[in-house]
Every structure is written in C-alpha cells, then in structure tokens.
Amino acid sequence: MRDCFEARDPLRPVIPNPKPEMPPQSTPPRTPPRLPRPAHPYTPDPYLPHSGDARYSVTRYALDLDYTPRSNRLVGVATLSVRIVEATSAIRVDLIGLQVGKVRVNGNVHKQVVQRDRSVHVRFAAPLDAGDTLELAIEYAGRPGPTRSRWGLIGWEELENGALVASQPSGAPTWFPCNDRVDDRATYHVRVTCDREFFVDVTGVPGAVSTRGGKRTWTFTSDVPTATYLLAAHVGAYAEFPLGRARLITPPAQAARVQEAFAPVEQMLTVFERWFGAYPQDALSIVVCEEALEIPLEAQGMATFGVNHCAPSEQRLIAHELAHQWFGNSVGIARWQDIWLNEGFACYAEWIWSEASGGPSIAELAELHHMRLAALPQDLCLADPGPADMFDDRVYKRGALVLEALRRRLGAVLFEMLLQSWAEAQRHALVTTADFRAHAEALSPASLGDVWRDWLDGTALPELPPRV
Structure with missing residues (x-):
C-alpha cells in the first residue's frame, strides 16, 4: 500500500497507484506456539444448504465486468479455475437474477448447460474424477439487485449515484457466478470497466487504471484466500484520500x-x-458512502461504512x-x-x-x-x-x-x-x-x-x- 505520509494537502484526492506497497508492520510479532492448521472436508453447510456445491472447489476467479451505473446494467465474463472434489458428472454454479450467455469449458463452447432461478447447472458427457481440474468461463448480463433471504435483502445494491455489494452470507451470486460456500476460498483478479466519471473499488490490491473514450478500466488482484461473501465492490462519485496506511474512499464533499x-x-x-x-491482509480500503447504512460491512481487506458512522x-x-x-x-x-x-x-x-x-x-x-x-x-x-x-x-x-x-x-x-x-x-x-x-x-x-x-x-x- 502506498506511503500516505508524504507532504501534501490531506484533502487532495490520491491518484490511483498501479503498484501499491505492502502495509508496514508497526510492531514485531511475538513468537507464541504454532499449532497445525486443520483440514476440513467439503460438506454441505446445513445453515445454507442451497448455496454452493460440495462436489468442487474454485481456486481462482477472473472477473471481467462492464458496468453502466445510470442503467444499472452489468455485463461480465467470470472464469473459474475449478478443482473437482468428488467424482461427478455435473456441477452447480450459483447465480441470481442475471442471464447466462455462452459457457465455455477449457476454452470450448459447452452446450450441456441449464440455468435455473438461482443456479447454473453444467453437465459433462463423461464423469469427472476427484482431483480433475478445468477452466469454466461463463458470460452473463443483466440488471443486478439484492436477493431476499431470512436475514433481509443481501447482495448487489443500486445506489442513487452508483452501487455497492453487501454479500454476507449468501449474496455474492447477485453479481458473479460462484461456488458460494463459506469454506471455498479462492484468489481473485477483477477487471471493471465503468463510465469514466465514476470511481471503482473492489476487494484486493489496486492495479493499473486505464482510460479509453468515455470509459475507465480498473483492476484489482487478491492473492489471499477469500470467501465469495467477502468479495466486495463499490462504484460511486468517490475519490481516494490518505488515511495512514489505509486507502480512504469517499465523496470529496465529505x-x-x-x-x-x-x-x-x-x-x-x-x-x-x-x-x-x-x-x-494485502490491502486495506475504508469506504464511506454518502448514504446512511444500517450497519457497517466487512470484506477482505476492506470495510464499508455509511456517513452516519462518522x-x-x-x-x-x-x-x-x-x-x-x-x-x-x-x-x-x-x-x-x-x-x-x-x-x-x-x-x-x-x-x-x-x-x-x-x-x-x-x-x-x-x-x-x-x-x-x-x-x-x-x-x-x-x-x-x-x-x-x-x-x-x-x-x-x-x-x-x-x-x-x-x-x-x-x-x-x-x-x-x-x-x-x-x-x-x-x-x-x-x-x-x-x-x-x-x-x-x-x-x-x-x-x-x-x-x-x-x-x-x-x-x-x-x-x-x-x-x-
């Protein structure tokens, strides 16, 4: 993460840096006993039995998104690096409220695909064995919105001047196809193209930002294991300001x-x-919206607050x-x-x-x-x-x-x-x-x-x- 202590006007927006530095350690850690990390099998979660698929895991997501805030239109390609956990002839991918286009498996258009209300089912002519890997690319589009749950509306939320994502515990499929399980953590590379007057922030380390015509493209990479519900996105009339080793994302007026x-x-x-x-974490963004939010929202290397939390x-x-x-x-x-x-x-x-x-x-x-x-x-x-x-x-x-x-x-x-x-x-x-x-x-x-x-x-x- 970039050094935010250089001499400058503290209210001057920070220009996006394509290669942020890692945050410094303020105190050397002590050396307590270290215990082995346990391994846990992929089993259905009884609290959310209809989310995710225990037959496979995703090691990496590559998301290429194009979002138009004024019409709340999202067009995307999600490429999932999949590892089969148990022998199967089909897998289910979570996706809610968005329409699937072409699906490719290992680069080839795949025809055995059925979309239902909350999922996409991909069938295979021959069974896959545990340990097999494949690349699954899903084209999709639509107007994203939150999904109803016993905990209220969760997922993609359109704002008056942009959008935000609040996914816990099962809202991630409202904006990208995924294996929406708390125990299936992956790395991410996210590319978002948006109208150039909007600022974009997504979970991960910010990378290159490029402008072409009336559009601007932002890139983010997260190499730490991240659950789908902890991947967050923000689009708004924001700018970046210094806040110690953190990135503060908020509208300039506030x-x-x-x-x-x-x-x-x-x-x-x-x-x-x-x-x-x-x-x-490898990044830290503090996002403060101009709207009041009922509660703050955590994400991987990110926390979101409403202006009421000031x-x-x-x-x-x-x-x-x-x-x-x-x-x-x-x-x-x-x-x-x-x-x-x-x-x-x-x-x-x-x-x-x-x-x-x-x-x-x-x-x-x-x-x-x-x-x-x-x-x-x-x-x-x-x-x-x-x-x-x-x-x-x-x-x-x-x-x-x-x-x-x-x-x-x-x-x-x-x-x-x-x-x-x-x-x-x-x-x-x-x-x-x-x-x-x-x-x-x-x-x-x-x-x-x-x-x-x-x-x-x-x-x-x-x-x-x-x-x-």
Missing part, C-alpha cells in the same frame, strides 16, 4: 469530516497488531470491522454455525480498543453486556445458534464474553498469547469451534472443559469469573 472521524484507524491497527499479530459514538464499529481482518477474513470459519468465532472476537476487539483509547475497560464492558444478556431469553446455544439466530446480537456479545471468561481463567499474559497464537497459527486457514477449543486447551495449564460446557454448549448464561 472527505474532511470522514478523515477526522476515521483518524483513529492507524492507532487501532497498531493496538490490534500488538494483540493479534501483524495485519494479515459520529464519535460509532467508533466501536470501526474497531469491530478492522478486527474482522484477523477474525473472519484471515482466520475463516469452515461452517456458518461457528460464526461466533468471527463476531465474538470482533466484538471483544471493540472492548480492547475502548480500554486502549482511555474508555471503559474490557472488564467493565464485559460486565455491562453480561448484565444486558441476563435480561434476554436464555435459549441460544453459541456453538450452534441455528441459521435464524446466526446474526443475533447475543451471538456477538456472548461470544465476546467467552473470551473474557478465558482471560479471567488464564490470566492476562497467557490470554494474550492465546489470541495472538490463534490468529497467527490459523492465518488464512479454515477453523471450527473444536479447533479453537483444542488450541486453548494446548496453552492452558488446566482443563477448560467447564468453560466450553457452560458458555458454548449450554444455553443458560453463566456467571463471569471474578476479575483477575
């Missing part, structure tokens, strides 16, 4: 206000690197989304039922930042939220909350309280080693709750069985251990 509100980002990164190890009271949400770069985006869950490993850790990071920045301490915030949870229904099992409750605030806060219970059991020094060794040992890996239990048990001098039984597997809210 740049001064946004820079002031998001000034703590660099310090947050420094604090989190002390706790969790070096920043794990208020001082919203600072905890900035910390939350930054923490997801470690927990959720680097350390990724292998199944949706373990979402507390994303949200509980990010919520706990809010408390870390509060204490580090002179606000209420971790212990104080834990006790406050424990009191609030005690007044809510006691019918949620954190280790398996069910799809209807996977984004319930009780998952977030109870998940954070598990960590505070561990801190009070292990002591501050060993607990900090636990968090950092977990983030570093599982860097860009897939994990489950069982993996975290094993990791913590390996570091703990005594069994933690009662912690797991009471906090993760039970539904009644346990008491917090005494402060240490």
Whole structure:
C-alpha cells in the first residue's frame, strides 16, 4: 500500500497507484506456539444448504465486468479455475437474477448447460474424477439487485449515484457466478470497466487504471484466500484520500469530516497488531458512502461504512470491522454455525480498543453486556445458534464474553498469547469451534472443559469469573 505520509494537502484526492506497497508492520510479532492448521472436508453447510456445491472447489476467479451505473446494467465474463472434489458428472454454479450467455469449458463452447432461478447447472458427457481440474468461463448480463433471504435483502445494491455489494452470507451470486460456500476460498483478479466519471473499488490490491473514450478500466488482484461473501465492490462519485496506511474512499464533499472521524484507524491497527499479530491482509480500503447504512460491512481487506458512522459514538464499529481482518477474513470459519468465532472476537476487539483509547475497560464492558444478556431469553446455544439466530446480537456479545471468561481463567499474559497464537497459527486457514477449543486447551495449564460446557454448549448464561 502506498506511503500516505508524504507532504501534501490531506484533502487532495490520491491518484490511483498501479503498484501499491505492502502495509508496514508497526510492531514485531511475538513468537507464541504454532499449532497445525486443520483440514476440513467439503460438506454441505446445513445453515445454507442451497448455496454452493460440495462436489468442487474454485481456486481462482477472473472477473471481467462492464458496468453502466445510470442503467444499472452489468455485463461480465467470470472464469473459474475449478478443482473437482468428488467424482461427478455435473456441477452447480450459483447465480441470481442475471442471464447466462455462452459457457465455455477449457476454452470450448459447452452446450450441456441449464440455468435455473438461482443456479447454473453444467453437465459433462463423461464423469469427472476427484482431483480433475478445468477452466469454466461463463458470460452473463443483466440488471443486478439484492436477493431476499431470512436475514433481509443481501447482495448487489443500486445506489442513487452508483452501487455497492453487501454479500454476507449468501449474496455474492447477485453479481458473479460462484461456488458460494463459506469454506471455498479462492484468489481473485477483477477487471471493471465503468463510465469514466465514476470511481471503482473492489476487494484486493489496486492495479493499473486505464482510460479509453468515455470509459475507465480498473483492476484489482487478491492473492489471499477469500470467501465469495467477502468479495466486495463499490462504484460511486468517490475519490481516494490518505488515511495512514489505509486507502480512504469517499465523496470529496465529505472527505474532511470522514478523515477526522476515521483518524483513529492507524492507532487501532497498531493496538490490534500488538494483540493479534501483524495485519494479515494485502490491502486495506475504508469506504464511506454518502448514504446512511444500517450497519457497517466487512470484506477482505476492506470495510464499508455509511456517513452516519462518522459520529464519535460509532467508533466501536470501526474497531469491530478492522478486527474482522484477523477474525473472519484471515482466520475463516469452515461452517456458518461457528460464526461466533468471527463476531465474538470482533466484538471483544471493540472492548480492547475502548480500554486502549482511555474508555471503559474490557472488564467493565464485559460486565455491562453480561448484565444486558441476563435480561434476554436464555435459549441460544453459541456453538450452534441455528441459521435464524446466526446474526443475533447475543451471538456477538456472548461470544465476546467467552473470551473474557478465558482471560479471567488464564490470566492476562497467557490470554494474550492465546489470541495472538490463534490468529497467527490459523492465518488464512479454515477453523471450527473444536479447533479453537483444542488450541486453548494446548496453552492452558488446566482443563477448560467447564468453560466450553457452560458458555458454548449450554444455553443458560453463566456467571463471569471474578476479575483477575
């Protein structure tokens, strides 16, 4: 990522740099014990049983997109590098609301293709064996829009002056054909052509930007393993401004206000690197829309906020989304039922930042939220909350309280080693709750069985251990 500390007007837009530098490490990481990364089979996810196909995985996506904001028209070619996981004579690709044109397999037009409401089925004359590879190129077009889900509208959202993508957990197929599974992470190369007056930002490291006639083409590359729901895109009347080692993307008219509100980002990164190890992504974009958004949105190496999140009271949400770069985006869950490993850790990071920045301490915030949870229904099992409750605030806060219970059991020094060794040992890996239990048990001098039984597997809210 480019050096943003050179002398210049802080409100002057940054000219896109085709070769951004890597973000510096602000603190040298400690060297805690490293545990082996677990391997997880590709099995159907019961929380989203109709998303994705367990018979194959995608190692790389190449997306070549042409978008016209004024008509919300998207034309694209998605090229998927596919590896067959189990023997099959057909695969299903997720795609919602867009019309498929030609499909090619290994460069040849493929005729055995059937499109349904939410998927594209590609059949093969001869069965494919586990380990086989192929290149699948899908042409498609249409007017993208969000899809309805039990969690509301998700996916591509047309704005008054552009568009954004909010894909968690199953909205990625609203803008590109994909194997939409939380455990199928790939690398990406994305090329977006748009009207030249619009600014484009996509997950990944920005590359060359070229202009031809009334169009401008932007390129982005992500070489870290990324789940489909964490690939994001923004199109709008934006410009780029300096924000420490991050790229701040926002409309110029609100740049001064946004820079002031998001000034703590660099310090947050420094604090989190002390706790969790070096920043794990190859880029960091902070996108602040001119619209108000109900909640911020995390993506790989990116976080999106509405202009309403510039208020001082919203600072905890900035910390939350930054923490997801470690927990959720680097350390990724292998199944949706373990979402507390994303949200509980990010919520706990809010408390870390509060204490580090002179606000209420971790212990104080834990006790406050424990009191609030005690007044809510006691019918949620954190280790398996069910799809209807996977984004319930009780998952977030109870998940954070598990960590505070561990801190009070292990002591501050060993607990900090636990968090950092977990983030570093599982860097860009897939994990489950069982993996975290094993990791913590390996570091703990005594069994933690009662912690797991009471906090993760039970539904009644346990008491917090005494402060240490």
